Amino acid sequence: MDAARHAAVFVIQRLLQALGVMLVILVIAFAIRSSLGDPVRELTGQAASESERTALRHELGLDRSWPAQLLDYLKGAAQGDLGTSYIYKRPTVAVILDKFPASFELVLAASLIVAVLALPGGIAAAVRPRSWTAKLILSVSVLGVSVPVFLTGILLISLFSVLLGWLPAFGRGEVVSIGGWETSFLSLDGLAHLLLPALTLSSIMLPLFVRLIRSAMLDELGRDYIRTARAKGLKPPRIWLRHGLRNAMLPIVAQGALQFGNLLAFTILTETVFQWPGMGFLFLEAVTRADIPLITTYLVAVGAIFVIANTIADLLSLALDPRVTFSEADA
Amino acid sequence: MGFLTRLLLLTSLVLAVTAAGLLAPGQSFGVSPAIAAGGKTLRMAYDADPVSLDPHEQLSGATLQMSHLLFDPLLRFDTEMKLQPRLATRWEQIDERTTRFYLRPGVKFHSGRELTANDVVWTLNRLKRSPDFKALFEPFEGARVIDNLTVDLITKKPYPLVLNLATYIFPMDQAFYSGEDERGEAKDAIVKHGASFASTHVSGTGPFMVVKREQGVKLVLKRFDDYWDKQSPGNVQRIVFTPIREPATRVAALLAGDVDFIAPVPPGDLDRLRAADCCDLITMESTRILTFELNQDRVPAFKDKRVRLAVNYAINREGIVAKIMRGFATPAGQLSPDGYAGHDPALTPRYDLAKAKDLMREAGYEDGFSITMIAPNNRYAGDYRIAQAVAAMLAKINIKVDLQAMPKAQYWQRFDAREGDMLMIGWQSDTQDSANLFEFLAMTPDPKTGYGQYNAGDYSNPEVDKLTLESQTVIDSEARAELLQRVEHILYDDGAMVPLQWQHLSWGARKGVDIGAVLNQLGMPYLGDLVIE
Numbered sequence: 001m002d003a004a005r006h007a008a009v010f011v012i013q014r015l016l017q018a019l020g021v022m023l024v025i026l027v028i029a030f031a032i033r034s035s036l037g038d039p040v041r042e043l044t045g046q047a048a049s050e051s052e053r054t055a056l057r058h059e060l061g062l063d064r065s066w067p068a069q070l071l072d073y074l075k076g077a078a079q080g081d082l083g084t085s086y087i088y089k090r091p092t093v094a095v096i097l098d099k100f101p102a103s104f105e106l107v108l109a110a111s112l113i114v115a116v117l118a119l120p121g122g123i124a125a126a127v128r129p130r131s132w133t134a135k136l137i138l139s140v141s142v143l144g145v146s147v148p149v150f151l152t153g154i155l156l157i158s159l160f161s162v163l164l165g166w167l168p169a170f171g172r173g174e175v176v177s178i179g180g181w182e183t184s185f186l187s188l189d190g191l192a193h194l195l196l197p198a199l200t201l202s203s204i205m206l207p208l209f210v211r212l213i214r215s216a217m218l219d220e221l222g223r224d225y226i227r228t229a230r231a232k233g234l235k236p237p238r239i240w241l242r243h244g245l246r247n248a249m250l251p252i253v254a255q256g257a258l259q260f261g262n263l264l265a266f267t268i269l270t271e272t273v274f275q276w277p278g279m280g281f282l283f284l285e286a287v288t289r290a291d292i293p294l295i296t297t298y299l300v301a302v303g304a305i306f307v308i309a310n311t312i313a314d315l316l317s318l319a320l321d322p323r324v325t326f327s328e329a330d331a
Numbered sequence: 332m333g334f335l336t337r338l339l340l341l342t343s344l345v346l347a348v349t350a351a352g353l354l355a356p357g358q359s360f361g362v363s364p365a366i367a368a369g370g371k372t373l374r375m376a377y378d379a380d381p382v383s384l385d386p387h388e389q390l391s392g393a394t395l396q397m398s399h400l401l402f403d404p405l406l407r408f409d410t411e412m413k414l415q416p417r418l419a420t421r422w423e424q425i426d427e428r429t430t431r432f433y434l435r436p437g438v439k440f441h442s443g444r445e446l447t448a449n450d451v452v453w454t455l456n457r458l459k460r461s462p463d464f465k466a467l468f469e470p471f472e473g474a475r476v477i478d479n480l481t482v483d484l485i486t487k488k489p490y491p492l493v494l495n496l497a498t499y500i501f502p503m504d505q506a507f508y509s510g511e512d513e514r515g516e517a518k519d520a521i522v523k524h525g526a527s528f529a530s531t532h533v534s535g536t537g538p539f540m541v542v543k544r545e546q547g548v549k550l551v552l553k554r555f556d557d558y559w560d561k562q563s564p565g566n567v568q569r570i571v572f573t574p575i576r577e578p579a580t581r582v583a584a585l586l587a588g589d590v591d592f593i594a595p596v597p598p599g600d601l602d603r604l605r606a607a608d609c610c611d612l613i614t615m616e617s618t619r620i621l622t623f624e625l626n627q628d629r630v631p632a633f634k635d636k637r638v639r640l641a642v643n644y645a646i647n648r649e650g651i652v653a654k655i656m657r658g659f660a661t662p663a664g665q666l667s668p669d670g671y672a673g674h675d676p677a678l679t680p681r682y683d684l685a686k687a688k689d690l691m692r693e694a695g696y697e698d699g700f701s702i703t704m705i706a707p708n709n710r711y712a713g714d715y716r717i718a719q720a721v722a723a724m725l726a727k728i729n730i731k732v733d734l735q736a737m738p739k740a741q742y743w744q745r746f747d748a749r750e751g752d753m754l755m756i757g758w759q760s761d762t763q764d765s766a767n768l769f770e771f772l773a774m775t776p777d778p779k780t781g782y783g784q785y786n787a788g789d790y791s792n793p794e795v796d797k798l799t800l801e802s803q804t805v806i807d808s809e810a811r812a813e814l815l816q817r818v819e820h821i822l823y824d825d826g827a828m829v830p831l832q833w834q835h836l837s838w839g840a841r842k843g844v845d846i847g848a849v850l851n852q853l854g855m856p857y858l859g860d861l862v863i864e
Contacts, residue, residue, distance in 0.1 A: 035741070037741045038740065038744045041740070041743040041744070042740065044463055045463040046758075047771065047784075048390070048462055050747075050778060055462075056524075059524075060524060086524045088546055089383070089524070089525050089530060154580075157579075157580060157583045157587075161583055161587040161589070165587060168589050169580060170575055170584050171573060272577050275573070275574070275576060275577065277547065284576075285547065285576070287740070288738065288739075288740060
């Protein structure tokens with residue numbers, strides 16, 4: 001069988017899996033609905049009478065059992081209607097899609113920072129594992145995970161915005177719109193606004209990748225072919241980069257794709273500190289104001305992102321590793 | 332040079348170049364000079380932005396703040412909490428149920444139309460339809476056009492608070508909000524959970540017009556060229572309103588000069604802002620009372636007045652204000668804040684631990700008992716920490732408290748179900764009057780009339796009910812004040828609930844932004860009159 005067909009079968013399988021995952025998410029989301037808070041309370045002033053609230057609750061269909069509400073939702077979903085946000089008063093899908101570019105770019109920028117810093121850092125820590133540089137790199141990177149993201153953000157703001165006045169403290173600044181996608185990358189103001197949040201977000205992933213690259217490299221550097229290469233008299237940098245790193249890349253790339261999805265889903269804290277108008281911030285807002293339709297659609301969207309990221313990670317490993325084929329993946 | 336060193340050097344070089352590119356000396360991005368010359372721009376940040384542009388959709392502080400920018404009320408409370416003419420130039424009592432308002436001539440709506448008495452009548456009718464406002468306007472029978480610029484407000488019975496409620500009448504442009512929008516929906520529909528014409532379109536008579544609105548991100552307003560108030564010293568041409576939800580970031584944005592004006596300032600940052608050279612801090616007592624209610628349905632001991640008084644005596648309100656609120660609240664012994672008709676300075680906060688213990692012993696509860704306490708943790712300033720402190724203080728009279736704190740989204744469900752032995756609530760009177768406090772918090776709960784809706788303790792005293800109802804139709808202000816003060820005395824002597832403090836409001840502004848001149852106790856800055864140097 002040809003590879004293209006295998007690939008198609010693989011992707012279709014994954015799509016079916018994705019649907020299953022989303023259905024499970026939906027069932028859970030609807031089952032816990034009533035404990036997410038009372039949207040009617042959020043929609044009415046404190047002095048509104050109980051009868052007004054009851055009427056509104058009925059209008060929203062919140063007085064019905066959760067399986068009935070779920071069934072309604074699925075019926076709507078079949079026609080492409082995933083509900084209307086209470087606070088934004090627009091279809092939930094449209095609200096989330098509006099916020100997607102901001103989060104995506106934040107994660108992309110953070111990933112770039114991780115790549116630029118973690119690769120040299122990880123390699124350095126692997127080739128001279130006992131040197132002080134290696135120890136310094138490892139301990140500094142530990143700092144990244146041990147300081148809460150929230151605090152990292154506030155510290156960066158205090159330093160670069162308040163004390164030095166170099167960078168803005170909040171928001172996305174000026175964005176350039178390209179075919180409906182609003183990007184921060186094409187204006188200086190946009191980039192300046194992006195830098196601190198991206199640094200903050202990268203601080204979570206940086207240590208992970210430094211360690212990952214280090215251990216993958218250590219693994220490869222201990223192998224026979226490296227010893228052979230050394231014996232042949234090749235220069236160390238060539239051995240590290242052309243031989244060691246190339247083979248070590250496989251798990252790193254797979255992890256990278258997985259963590260990219262992870263970052264996208266967990267931008268909530270960073271976005272809150274920087275008032276970054278992305279999906280994470282939107283989610284927190286929805287939870288605080290008990291915007292149940294928006295919470296539901298967000299959970300489904302995050303489920304979809306995870307499945308997609310996983311699929312891409314698998315496809316990447318397949319493409320990179322000649323030892324694995326689609327038929328094996330099928331088995 | 333070893334490979335390793337080279338690698339490190341290279342990396343640092345890349346980083347340095349990137350950094351230098353972004354942070355070229357003398358340049359700072361997004362930190363444009365706080366106030367540009369010429370047309371003044373005010374960049375402000377609140378914790379949230381209005382959910383809707385419809386002034387009748389939700390009765391909340393955020394809605395009213397917005398209303399004062401885009402609309403104008405018939406009259407308003409000035410910075411001294413005195414009534415000030417706005418769209419009504421004067422008013423007079425015609426008979427005991429009718430108040431006549433004379434409208435200011437030549438007032439223009441944003442649409443270009445002129446304000447007439449018809450707009451006022453139309454607006455009152457819409458208020459009486461609004462799920463959130465209808466209760467407030469229940470005493471009103473309606474309004475009647477006398478001539479183009481004269482309108483009568485008629486109440487069902489003699490009603491002492493007509494003028495207070497006139498501050499809630501922000502005339503809307505009848506013609507603008509009439510008819511159907513492109514989806515075939517009525518333009519004047521009040522929709523709480525979906526799109527409506529009025530939630531995204533505005534024509535008011537206010538000092539500002541909406542230029543751009545990106546919900547949750549930015550609201551841009553510009554001054555209305557034909558604004559009627561030419562006497563106003565206000566020189567703000569443009570307002571850029573950004574919500575910044577995280578308090579620490581909000582303060583940082585002000586200190587960094589990214590915004591000119593913020594509210595609220597978190598208690599933890601008050602000292603920092605007060606000390607900052609760049610900025611001014613303004614705080615003011617608000618009219619919001621924070622209190623605990625004692626649930627008599629669930630705790631038999633709370634039916635005993637001596638136990639309720641013991642609880643009141645056991646709590647060190649001064650201590651809570653000093654330690655937790657850093658002086659950012661006023662200890663309370665009654666519900667009505669200073670300035671309200673029902674306020675009696677003699678009703679000072681109690682605190683006497685020995686007396687509290689005596690009362691517990693007298694009531695037969697020397698060994699105490701266990702109760703649950705519920706409180707929100709993101710609704711009022713210091714809410715959770717105050718609850719913790721109260722719980723610790725009650726332990727001293729052997730009342731063991733199991734405190735459960737939760738976000739406001741979950742809290743009100745629990746509160747409405749009365750699921751707690753001690754329940755925290757903050758209340759701000761919509762009418763700027765004591766009777767409203769008693770109606771909601773102290774009167775015997777009655778689902779039919781709606782009185783006592785937030786009296787989760789189920790405290791009931793026929794005298795309180797009678798006096799409060801009586802006050803609703805007494806026009807003479809002195810006689811009325813006496814009634815209301817009598818209620819406060821009864822509540823105080825009964826230990827009906829546990830008033831803790833009146834919370835304070837806080838604003839921070841860059842120097843040169845004269846925000847102090849346009850603020851009042853209601854927390855609604857009149858930015859139309861703001862002067863920026």
